[in-house]
Amino acid sequence: MSIVTTDGGLTAFGYGLSILAAALFFFIAGMISRNQKTKISARQLVFCGTAIALAYLTSYIRLIPKMPYGGSVTLFSMLFICLIGYWYGIRAGIMTGLAYGILQFIQEPYVLSLFQVCCDYVLAFAGLGLAGFFSSKKHGLIIGYLVGIFGRYICHVLSGYIFFAAYAPEGMNPFFYTLGYNATYIVPEAIATVIVFSLPPVAKAIAQVKKQAISS
Secondary structure, eight states: OOOHHHHHHSOOHHHHHHHHHHHHHHHHHHHHHHHSSOOHHHHHHHHHOOOOOOOHHHHHHSSSOOOOTOOOSSSSSSHHHHHHHHHHHHHHHHHHHHHHHHHHHSSOOSOOOOOHIIIIOOOOOHHHGGGGGGHHHHHHHHHHHHHHHHHHHHHEEEEEEEHHHGSSTTHHHHHHHHHHHHHHHHHHHHHHHHHHHHHHHHHHHHHHHHHHHHHO
């Protein structure tokens, strides 16, 4: 039974399978949380949910048209997921990124294989949570953000090299093609985002929100 229609959308079965997968993910996440000494608080859930919503909305505010094979420069959508890792640590960051990746897949699915879906949706957006490794470091937000988006970049490059090599221009190495293709939207958004949240008023605002996010 097919999960994808001829125009690239999901069939009814595909939507049902995606919803089931999302429900299973949150069930497993809840079970893991119950077995952890540090449980996710209601405040954390609210901020994680808000970050997912903001990331999802801003992912559709594109500063350049969508690339032909996926990807675009958005209005700082990756930052919101990285902020969760920066505020709450690696586990919360990756879990939030996973949930966001599932949401992106349900909304705009592109399926070639299970591994491709994992690379382009699950692992790529979970990689944004790597920002949590630097939650207690000096300049942790900038470093964490760059590491997080690099994690996403590597996943897209891997997927591109394996599944989209045929789209490389004739005579061009597919590996270098996918490196350049994914850099054309990841790098400009990264530069713009770092510049914006390095501005004193924005940095101050983020610091104030962080106090609210981590206060007991």
